[in-house]
Amino acid sequence: MQRWLLSIVLITCLASPGFAQSLVYSGGEGTGAGKHIVFLAGDHEYRSEETLPALARILARRHGFKCTVLFTVNPASGEIEPGCNNLPGTEALNSADLMVVFLRFQNLPKEQMQPIVDYLARGGPVIGMRTATHAFKIPMGSEFAKFSYEYPGPEMTNGFGRQILGESWAGHYGKNHEMSTRLELVPEEMEHPVLRGVHDVWVQAGGYWTEPLPGCTVLALAQPLQGMTPDSPPAADKQPCPGAWVRTYKSERGRTEKVFTTTYGASEDLLNDGFRRMLVNACFWTTGLEGKITPELDIAFVGPYQPSTFKFDGYVRGVKPTELTGWESPILPRPKVAE
Template identity: 65%
Template sequence: MSALPLLAALLAAAPADANAPLVYRGDAGPGQGTKVVLIAGDHEYRSEETIPALARILAKRHGFECTVLFSLNAAGEIDPAADNIPGLEALADADLMVNFLRFKNLPDDQMAHFDAYLRRGGPVIGLRTATHAFKMSKDSKFANYDFQSKAVGFDGGFGEQVLGETWVGHYGKNHEMSTRLDLNEKQADHPILRGVEQAWVEAGGYWAEPLPGSTVLAFAQPLQGMTPDSPPAADKQPCPGAWVRTYRIPGASSAEDAGSGRVFTTTYGASEDLRNDGFRRMLVNACFWAAGLEEEIAPDLNVELVGPYQPTTFRHGGHVKGVRPADLAGWETPILPAAD
């Protein structure tokens, strides 16, 4: 590649400075003009790997503008345990939010950006622990988003009221029981399922019973083993593993607060789950659908990973230390860089 095209490629996916949000910009595709904000911050399932990998696919393969935000510590390093997500003002003009958070207690000035986005009915993708994205202080202005919220009309907080389910519990042991996602035959024509085959994930199951009005696209069948051909767990029947719905924030009263948005939720999405073509296709298709681009979904939509992807075996406290968002700029930087 000559010097000028190489420079252009680097600029397309590079933050302007070390403190700027990570932004991937595609130069062609049906996603041109569509802004996606993808947010990582869970303690176990390596959202800091899943989220930039998904963003690269959407940007490089399909032309979306993807802003990737992480929970950061005081040194500006990616830290799943940090209750600090700079850059959330990007939600103000976002066309889609992808949420992969867990038990966050963010300051009011940051939560205000979430609240404003949801009140205008912005579409949402929720992955794995997003059902329990927030564990808020009781004195927070936004305590109603807490996963255990008992606020009038806001039971279950963000998870239940937006995604359709809050945290319930595990339904299959991690690293011993993987999960097969069986497509709902009654929804075979749904745009999100176009081209999806043999969806299987390495994460153990979560139990879920989405709110009435949700449409289940795939049922999660826990398996007694860590390969796609492992037998079903004898004591575990399938339960919803991916669904769609629409939401409206309870109590919205003004015209600007009256939005109703599309939602896709899956109780999967660990970084190792993204290695499966079927699951990855479902997730990319869901982003198109939620953003109102379902007519652009083809069965052979390109969902190949972009650049080196080396997911870490997920566990609590297992994130790669010392990585900054700028370290992931460009299409070919590894996700994630190896620890020193």
């Protein structure tokens, strides 16, 4: 028992320069043992810096995955700064079995972007959440311009979002903080492994309009609600549109791999058991463990999860990735109040 605890609590922030801000939750025994998931957190509004480490802890502690969480950080202070175009540690993708993307409008330095490009070129599975449909905003003329959500070229129109995830940024569909969303599971897809044990999915984020590429299999339709409670009525002028789907993409090297995309995932969305289970299932499915998905998979939070209400400029200041080590450190620590 002690040996198991020693292995499961091996959680470190790596010390080499490239990985200085990486948070690693090293799982021990479990279905995911031997699988490495890399999470990229860097949006400006929806608190990916809270959602992703909480999800990573569940997968590591409950199921044995090794989970590396990378954050956009202020290069001077080393503190988490959502969306600041500095995402150190992407070399971790060299050994990744899954990349989970929750970025927005990033224009990363070459040494940080290249491992992402290389991962896609070799054909690794991908999960995209919320703003990942517009993960990159890169000027024309850059060697990475084709990954930008606005890219017009026929070889990769609308960039990473459209060509890998199945949809780019298409605009809001309802109002955040006034309209929440019910994700209605598609009856014909209830046998899909990602939906195993999933029910009553309600999220607090407002809607995005989506029209995924042909060939995507829609698992859930997003119905905007006229209110911020699960029993709020449907918005009268808003018909449901796809809110979660799966697809495959073919890499430059000819490999075909799995993709799961949801246009939800804000910090408070993760509080919903149905949505959280869908994400855990998706991580199993994309890493080839669909046969191990059961309706009873443990999706309980590990340590205190106290999500901030998502909004622009609403992040918790002064937090370094090292403060999230250990199973019991709060996600995220509350700001210290001066006495």
